[in-house]
Amino acid sequence: MIRFENVSKQNSHRILFCEASAALNRGEKIGLVGPNGAGKTTLFRMIVGDEAPDDGQVSIEKLVTIGYFNQDVGEMSGRSAVAEVMDGAGPVSSVAAELAELEAAMCDPDRDDMDAVIERYGEVQARFEELGGYELEGRAREVLAGLSFSQEMMDGDVGKLSGGWKMRVALARILLMRPDAMLLDEPSNHLDIESLIWLESFLKNYDGALLMTSHDREFMNRIVNKIIEIDGGTLNTYSGDYAFYERQRAQNEKQQQAQFDRQQAMLAKEIKFIERFKARASHAAQVQSRVKKLDKIERFEPPKRRQTVVFDFPPAPRSGEDVAVLRNVRKSYGSRTIYDGFDLTIRRKERWCVMGVNGAGKSTLLKLIAGATDPDQGTVTVGASVKMGYFSQHAMDLLDGEKTIFETLDGYFPQANQGSLRALAGCFGFSGDDVEKKCRVLSGGEKARLVMAIMLFNPPNFLVLDEPTNHLDMDTKEMLIKALAGYEGTMLFVSHDRHFLAELSNRVLELTPEGVHQYTGGYTEYVESTGQEAPGIHS
Known part of the structure; x- marks a missing residue:
């Protein structure tokens, strides 16, 4: 239906595609993947005719x-x-x-x-x-x-x-x-x-045929049966879902590395022989023949490693056993009652994920615990030695638009040295000159990453996170999951990312019109015991 044939495309000084070819056939459901800035949106725009390739062609069947x-x-x-x-x-x-x-x-x-x-x-x-x-x-x-x-x-x-x-x-x-x-x-x-x-x-x-991008791996895995990867200007096709692509890519990298290492060892041996005997007349013919052989060899490239950054949490100070206690809480907005006689105890090292349809009161619960709103009745008590970090979409609006990323980090951590702040920025996807960007030009994802970096540099022992994965790409999400998996503190969070929920929760709080239900065990156990992936939805 849609074909890319030897497409080349340059965007200002960056080469996005170089003689790249791929196809979208009838009935195929394809996930388009590649790092930020690789050219995913440009590829879409070339299909709909908003942009033209510099070379090669994008052809679409008639009447499609x-x-x-x-x-x-x-x-x-x-x-x-x-x-x-x-x-x-x-x-x-x-x-x-x-x-x-x-x-x-x-x-x-x-x-x-x-x-x-x-x-x-x-x-x-x-x-x-x-x-x-x-x-x-x-x-x-x-x-x-x-x-x-x-x-x-x-x-x-x-x-x-x-x-x-x-x-x-x-x-x-x-x-x-x-x-x-x-x-x-x-x-x-x-x-x-x-x-x-x-x-x-x-x-x-x-x-019909589908070509899509998504930062939600679970969503991608369940829909696509093929992956097209944009990698260094080429389009690589993998037959399978996203998980298959990840395994295959890792295997290909391993093979390429082994091939490269073998060839490097062979080259080192040949060069050593040439260096050793080049001055001896008796070995001149052998040396010449090996030099010619080396000139003809097609050199293998090492695999292009995706830059994956790892963020290591400094250990958080220990809190008391009861981290947050809500007793007989009532909260209404106008005529709508969100909570009435609500009790909850969050204990040290528990990781609660909060489930509920729109308007069930997920963000309200987080605001009550973070002190961003007060109950109409009842008490919310945060325990002894609790140092809280609260991430919400509102936190992103509080960034000073005129400050750069580096100035923002420096303002929060004036005692930290430049090197550690640059390393922190790098972990959250701001490398090199990116740290000089002003906050007002940042995308939603960049703002979320910056707020997260500020919060986790000097970690609290109680994290309250409202949709922390919104706007984050898969690599940053993966880094965050790995970092939080080793986090020693307590967590309360709302997320629509099922991979994030499954990896990090060990308790589930379900808010439904019939009442509030608590589940021991994380999101995976919740799905198994209820037969549903979210309140009111049956798998």
Whole structure:
């Protein structure tokens, strides 16, 4: 359906692709992977014609429809979310628009071309029916409900929604369109776990071709059956899911390293012989023959190692046994009661993950414990010797936009030497000149990494984390999981990343309309014992 043939592309001074080739065939579901800045979005843009290759060609079969979702959703306002989604449903949306115009024209008694209007209305109505237009609104509402929209949000002005919800509207447009090929650039960003699971099921049942990027490995693993990796300007194809790709890549690197090492040992031996005997006339012929042999040998390259940084936690000071205690807590917002008579004790070394649908009170619980909001009734007590670190999306807004990354770190840790601050920045993905970037130009992911670096440099013994993996790429997420796995303190966190939940939790707090349930054992045990991956969703 879509082919890349010997594509080369340069972006200012960086070579993104060099004679790269790959294909997306009918029915394939492909994960597109590569480090940040490798050219994933450029590849999407070349398929939809927003950018052209410098050399080679991108060919698309005739009459193939393509739906492209990216993070730049553009302006949306003045219409309901349902109308906005239906507007993107391909040819049927323009037929619906004409139908609406003709309906308005038929209501105008002063028109003298009413017969023509009625005749045209009949034609357009038949076409609308043929395209499934009358089921369209129902399907649009189904998709929006799957992405966690309430009826009220579906019918409200889309302009009043936050950026994250507008992203969901833009995604819903592509899903409703059901094109022959879907290009999804980070569709899992901004989604809660319930929406993620719904989207997973939708994409599994979608019979078109799919090319997508995602920082959520579990989501990727369950959907794709092939991986295209952008690596140093080439496109490498692996037949399998993301886990298979990781294993295969590691194996290939191992083989390449062994090949390189063997050749290096052989070259060293030959060079040693040449050096030893080059001055002896009796060995001149042998030396010449070996020099010629070395000149002809095709040299193996060592594997290109992805830079993976490891962050080692300095040990956190020990806290008392009871880290946080909530007794008889009541909390309401207007007429909505979130908690009533709620009790919870968090003990040292426990790692609680909090599960619950949107509005269940996950972030409210974290705010109550962090002291960012007060209970209407009851008590929240933080234990003796507890030093808390609270990560929330709000923390990212508190960065001083005029300071650079390095100035920000230096401001928090004036006693630390430059080397250790640069090493800290490097661990969280800011290497070299990156530390001179001003905070106002940072992306959401970069801000999250900076706030995380500040919090973990001098670690607290109680981490309260609200969606810490939002915006983080797979490598940073993996580094964070490894770092937190060895963390000696206590944790309370909310995350929609199932890999993060499974690796780090040893307790689950489930918030449901029927009440609060506590589970001993982590997220994996929770899934096994309840048969569901999130409250109200059955696997």
